[in-house]
Amino acid sequence: xxxxxxxxxxxxxxxxxxxxxxxxxxxxxxxxxxxxxxxxxxxxxxxxxxxxxxxxxxxxxxxxxxxxxxxxxxxxxxxxxxxxxxxxxxxxxxxxxxxxxxxxxxxxxxxxxxxxxxxxxxxxxxxxxxxxxxxxxxxxxxxxxxxxxxxxxxxxxxxxxxxxxxxxxxxxxxxxxxxxxxxxxxxxxxxxxxxxxxxxxxxxxxxxxxxxxxxxxxxxxxxxxxxxxxxxxxxxxxxxxxxxxxxxxxxxxxxxxxxxxxxxxxxxxxxxxxxxxxxxxxxxxxxxxxxxxxxxxxxxxxxxxxxxxxxxxxxxxxxxxxxxxxxxxxxxxxxxxxxxxxxxxxxxxxxxxxxxxxxxxxxxxxxxxxxxxx
Amino acid sequence: xxxxxxxxxxxxxxxxxxxxxxxxxxxxxxxxxxxxxxxxxxxxxxxxxxxxxxxxxxxxxxxxxxxxxxxxxxxxxxxxxxxxxxxxxxxxxxxxxxxxxxxxxxxxxxxxxxxxxxxxxxxxxxxxxxxxxxxxxxxxxxxxxxxxxxxxxxxxxxxxxxxxxxxxxxxxxxxxxxxxxxxxxxxxxxxxxxxxxxxxxxxxxxxxxxxxxxxxxxxxxxxxxxxxxxxxxxxxxxxxxxxxxxxxxxxxxxxxxxxxxxxxxxxxxxxxxxxxxxxxxxxxxxxxxxxxxxxxxxxxxxxxxxxxxxxxxxxxxxxxxxxxxxxxxxxxxxxxxxxxxxxxxxxxxxxxxxxxxxxxxxxxxxxxxxxxxxxxxxxxxxxxx
Ligand SMILES: Cc1cc2nc3c(=O)[nH]c(=O)nc-3n(C[C@H](O)[C@H](O)[C@H](O)COP(=O)(O)OP(=O)(O)OC[C@H]3O[C@@H](n4cnc5c(N)ncnc54)[C@H](O)[C@@H]3O)c2cc1C
Numbered sequence: 001x002x003x004x005x006x007x008x009x010x011x012x013x014x015x016x017x018x019x020x021x022x023x024x025x026x027x028x029x030x031x032x033x034x035x036x037x038x039x040x041x042x043x044x045x046x047x048x049x050x051x052x053x054x055x056x057x058x059x060x061x062x063x064x065x066x067x068x069x070x071x072x073x074x075x076x077x078x079x080x081x082x083x084x085x086x087x088x089x090x091x092x093x094x095x096x097x098x099x100x101x102x103x104x105x106x107x108x109x110x111x112x113x114x115x116x117x118x119x120x121x122x123x124x125x126x127x128x129x130x131x132x133x134x135x136x137x138x139x140x141x142x143x144x145x146x147x148x149x150x151x152x153x154x155x156x157x158x159x160x161x162x163x164x165x166x167x168x169x170x171x172x173x174x175x176x177x178x179x180x181x182x183x184x185x186x187x188x189x190x191x192x193x194x195x196x197x198x199x200x201x202x203x204x205x206x207x208x209x210x211x212x213x214x215x216x217x218x219x220x221x222x223x224x225x226x227x228x229x230x231x232x233x234x235x236x237x238x239x240x241x242x243x244x245x246x247x248x249x250x251x252x253x254x255x256x257x258x259x260x261x262x263x264x265x266x267x268x269x270x271x272x273x274x275x276x277x278x279x280x281x282x283x284x285x286x287x288x289x290x291x292x293x294x295x296x297x298x299x300x301x302x303x304x305x306x307x308x309x310x311x312x313x314x315x316x317x318x319x320x321x322x323x324x325x326x327x328x329x330x331x332x333x334x335x336x337x338x339x340x341x342x343x344x345x346x347x348x349x350x351x352x353x354x355x356x357x358x359x360x361x362x363x364x365x366x367x368x369x370x371x372x373x374x
Numbered sequence: 375x376x377x378x379x380x381x382x383x384x385x386x387x388x389x390x391x392x393x394x395x396x397x398x399x400x401x402x403x404x405x406x407x408x409x410x411x412x413x414x415x416x417x418x419x420x421x422x423x424x425x426x427x428x429x430x431x432x433x434x435x436x437x438x439x440x441x442x443x444x445x446x447x448x449x450x451x452x453x454x455x456x457x458x459x460x461x462x463x464x465x466x467x468x469x470x471x472x473x474x475x476x477x478x479x480x481x482x483x484x485x486x487x488x489x490x491x492x493x494x495x496x497x498x499x500x501x502x503x504x505x506x507x508x509x510x511x512x513x514x515x516x517x518x519x520x521x522x523x524x525x526x527x528x529x530x531x532x533x534x535x536x537x538x539x540x541x542x543x544x545x546x547x548x549x550x551x552x553x554x555x556x557x558x559x560x561x562x563x564x565x566x567x568x569x570x571x572x573x574x575x576x577x578x579x580x581x582x583x584x585x586x587x588x589x590x591x592x593x594x595x596x597x598x599x600x601x602x603x604x605x606x607x608x609x610x611x612x613x614x615x616x617x618x619x620x621x622x623x624x625x626x627x628x629x630x631x632x633x634x635x636x637x638x639x640x641x642x643x644x645x646x647x648x649x650x651x652x653x654x655x656x657x658x659x660x661x662x663x664x665x666x667x668x669x670x671x672x673x674x675x676x677x678x679x680x681x682x683x684x685x686x687x688x689x690x691x692x693x694x695x696x697x698x699x700x701x702x703x704x705x706x707x708x709x710x711x712x713x714x715x716x717x718x719x720x721x722x723x724x725x726x727x728x729x730x731x732x733x734x735x736x737x738x739x740x741x742x743x744x745x746x747x748x749x750x751x752x753x754x755x756x757x758x759x
Binding site: 001002003004005006009069257260261271272274276277278280281282284285288289292293295296299300303312313316317362364365366368369372373374 | 635669
């Protein structure tokens with residue numbers, strides 16, 4: 001057992017932190033929330049040149065041959081910086097799924113472009129309704145039409161669909177009642193995308209598929225048997241989100257402790273008051289618990305070990321930890337923390353969005369209950 | 375990063391489990407909550423010692439095995455999982471031996487460490503006094519030099535395991551003129567010494583958990599001074615870091631955890647959404663606590679004394695233990711109030727015992743509030759003005 005990062009990972013952490021600190025100012029975040037695309041093409045290209053998109057992909061596709069655990073370190077830094085844009089969608093949701101279940105031809109076709117920063121991918125999974133991340137919630141239909149399929153249905157909360165080139169669309173395949181993942185061209189006729197207004201100012205979309213034709217060759221993985229691959233994607237995404245959230249709340253802890261040391265009332269720094277000290281100690285405990293449970297799940301994924309339980313622990317714990325951390329962070333910051341003048345709100349809003357996506361606390365508690373045999 | 379155990383560690387864990395299961399099968403003892411501190415069983419301690427499982431991390435020259443802190447954590451984790459009666463050797467193994475090893479003279483090491491390792495020397499901890507709880511530097515017990523001896527007078531309280539302790543590791547004031555932190559020394563006192571007397575105290579569960587221990591002109595030879603004279607306060611801080619570090623802060627009432635899960639399954643209660651949710655949440659919290667404690671062992675493995683790390687894990691984990699007891703009581707409903715021996719009592723009365731007993735978990739070895747002070751100060755650099 002060993003909880004330390006390798007030298008290489010420390011390097012990655014440092015260089016990515018330096019880079020993101022420079023590029024990802026709060027002014028930039030504000031611009032990105034307000035602008036239509038939600039990302040900067042220049043920054044996207046720079047990230048590609050740094051090898052970030054390809055980090056966890058094999059060299060033969062132009063990737064960096066590093067592991068998911070290495071990617072976890074990078075995701076943590078991205079969460080710390082509140083990096084806007086389609087990195088998570090393209091790499092974690094799109095690229096890694098293709099790597100997992102795509103055939104060699106598909107990998108050759110999509111991965112190098114993704115890695116070079118030329119293509120954006122995302123996952124169209126969830127739908128209107130309240131029981132997402134469950135196979136039965138998939139109602140979008142792909143009907144066989146000669147050698148092709150035609151997809152109809154509505155997907156909701158699809159991240160970055162408005163700028164995506166390809167969508168991994170999870171659909172119910174008729175006539176046999178299975179789940180299949182299709183790679184669809186986001187620009188194909190019949191695909192309509194509406195950006196939603198969200199708490200985090202990220203770009204989640206409604207995507208309506210109206211008789212969208214998809215060639216059979218664009219089936220990713222197995223026909224009718226796609227759900228287990230989707231589950232794996234959900235798992236990886238949940239852990240990826242946890243990594244971002246670790247970075248987020250670690251930064252919030254630091255900001256809050258710094259503030260407690262600076263802000264004076266009654267002639268003393270508020271951080272000298274025991275109640276405030278204990279709040280900070282509680283935050284630190286939540287952050288460390290979140291960090292270890294997240295990295296344990298990330299390590300297991302990275303090693304290819306079965307980790308249903310560990311993912312459930314990480315994401316369920318994270319949700320609760322975030323709620324407590326932000327309640328305290330705001331309390332300690334006083335009124336300035338609830339203004340848009342201060343940076344805290346970027347973290348608060350993003351953490352909430354991340355908490356809700358790819359399974360919330362209740363979702364993973366139920367998985368845990370099943371794992372316990374309850 | 376690597377969250378796995380080595381094959382050797384896995385085998386070691388299995389070996390401990392096999393041993394404990396065999397013990398239970400033979401009917402030597404029954405798994406119980408709090409058995410690490412209340413299970414007085416000299417034969418069990420002997421059998422553990424025969425396997426070399428006391429003083430596991432200590433150097434071989436003193437009878438130890440020179441093994442890692444992760445190994446010791448694996449060992450204690452399994453002891454706690456099975457609710458094994460390890461109280462005779464727990465304090466000597468966990469902290470007094472370590473204190474002697476860190477601060478004691480060669481003579482003291484030779485006298486005590488091999489005996490602790492053989493399961494032949496049981497210790498009690500004499501820190502608290504009637505007027506001295508969290509503010510340990512305020513202690514009043516006096517030790518006055520008299521030739522080759524110190525003469526000790528005073529009273530210790532809340533001394534766990536005192537009724538079967540053969541030695542007390544105590545702290546007494548040796549320089550009343552010095553600033554309070556700089557006038558305290560640590561001694562090993564033979565419980566059979568003339569002038570030592572004990573009065574048992576019963577805890578809220580009805581168990582004899584502690585004694586008041588009185589020292590009336592007790593003469594202790596100078597060679598039983600541990601470390602430097604007047605450095606006792608700094609030594610006890612070090613010792614407390616170890617006292618707080620272990621799995622007993624998470625798994626003190628583990629037998630109840632297993633029992634209530636089984637009970638909920640067998641009685642169909644776990645189909646109820648609220649109950650499922652509560653138990654799943656406990657399991658999640660448990661796993662997080664376990665990681666916080668393994669982190670502490672890794673700090674020790676690096677050769678550092680754990681400090682805020684063990685404060686953090688102890689605060690978190692004892693709160694978990696208390697919640698576990700509350701959830702168990704909620705699940706049992708009115709049956710939870712039945713005592714061991716009563717008609718209809720479920721789970722041998724463990725939930726009731728644990729509900730009451732766990733109230734002390736967040737007090738002993740440093741209260742939650744004191745430990746949060748430590749985390750705030752040492753981890754976060756927040757100081758009181
Ligand atoms: C089960 C059990 C076993 C024990 N075994 C031993 C033993 O073997 N040997 C031994 O020496 N002692 C033992 N103790 C005693 C234990 O160390 C003390 O209970 C502990 O140090 C607290 O002291 P106190 O009980 O006097 O409470 P106090 O120190 O009087 O504290 C009362 C309350 O005030 C709070 N408080 C005190 N100071 C501060 C502060 N600065 N900031 C914020 N809050 C504060 C505390 O957190 C607590 O909530 C044991 C106690 C228990 C419950």
